[in-house]
Every structure is written in C-alpha cells, then in structure tokens.
Amino acid sequence: MTQTILPPIAEPSPSKEFQLQALATRYRGAQGVGMQVVGMLGAQAEGLLDKLPKPARDGLDAATLKALELSFSAANASRGKVPDTGQWLTRIVTTATGAAGGLGGASTALAELPVTTTVIQRAIQGIAAEYGFDPDHADTRADCLRVFAAAGPLSEDDNVDLSFLTLRSTVKGATMQSLLSTIAPKLAVTLGKKLALQTVPVLGAVTGAAINYAFTSYYQDIAHVQFGLRKLAEDTGHDRAALTQEFEALVRKG
16 A cells, blocks of 8 residues: 655745844843843943044044945955855954954054954845845845945934834945945944943953953844844735834834
8 A cells, every 4th residue: 555645844934023033032131141241341441432542533433434444345355255154253353453453452453444344344245145035135235235224233212213124225346335424424333332342451452352242142133033024025025114013113122
C-alpha cells in the first residue's frame, strides 16, 4: 500500500500588529547600551558638547558631512568585493576603531570618524539586503542614509523623534547631496557627544570602544526598524506612511 505524503503545513505569518509591536520594542530598546555608557561615566558625561575643544566643535558639521559622503561612496563600493559581516563582527570592528580613536583625544577621534561611519553604513546596507532590498537601488541607499537621521544612542530627550522614517528624497546627483546635507547637522550633534566621551582623560580608549559598540548596536537596531517597516508594508500591501503612524503610536504608548 502506497503511503500518501502530505505537504507540510505552512506556518501562519505573524500578524501585522505583532510585527509592529516587535519593531516598537526593538526601537525602544535601541538606546539602552548608549545610556548605560553615559550612566557609567556619571558627571563626566554632563555638558558633553561643551567639553570638546573649540576647533573640534567648530569643525564638527563639516567633518560629519565629509564622513557621511565617504561612508556613502566607500560602503557601496565595497559591496561585491567584501562580503557582508554578521552584526557581532561589525560591532567588534567598530569597538576596535573606537578604542584607537580614543587613544589620542579629539584629533584621533575625529580621524576615526569616517572609518567607523563607513563600517556602520556598510552594516546598514547588509541589513537592508537581509530584508530583501537591493543596497544598490537608489531608494534603498537613501533609506540606509536616513538611518543616521535617528536621534542617536546618547539622546536623553524623552520626546520620540521618528522623522527619519518620513524623510523622503531620491538619491540622485544634487538631490543625494541635499539628503546628506540634511542629515549631517543632526548627526553632528550625536557624534559631538561621542567625540567628547572619547576625550575623557585616561578613559579615552576604553570609552571610545564602549561608545562605538553602543553606536553600532543602536544604528543596527534602527536599520532593522527602517527596513522591517518597509518590508511589512510590501508584504501586507498596507500604505507605508499609515504603518509608520501606527508604529509611532505604539512607541509613544510604551
């Protein structure tokens, strides 16, 4: 007697509400490591931007824009030559560069900035690919950049800022430059705090390593939120803007 083999029963996909809740939980937890570092340093972490040397403060916007431009081109150029690394390996790499950047104070921390930004940007592109999006496509490249417009892992502001999810632009020529210029000032505030922490006497290298780990973890989580919402919109046929509003409501609800 021939045995009838039944096809496997397909597992039901998680509901839209379940996936949104999971993304909201991930977003809320993204800042945890960064704030632990700040808490560890206590009073030394107060007035971070004011602790930066004036030349570093004055040049921060330009340095951040340059780091973004380099990361945008270098990370994309490395695709096809260097395989995507796992999230933990990326964190190890940026932790090492953060330690090196913290050894010599503000000057080495500034020099380390484009290197770390490029590694993180490449990791963001890898996460985009995990969700099935082509990192070479203009819209995906723009979404990868928008991740850097999130508040940052050192933000002590309780106000939820999800503007990075609604920042829209197509990455082509001058328009790409406009997107970079829009993101740079906001990222500069976050990176200024990072640089200030790396200049803490004696603890510079240790702090640089810890803060880079926090930054990498944070932006990886934000990338999962960015591309998770985009994938959910495509899979369910729901409007992306409407899903973003639902997501924001969940985040604010806590």
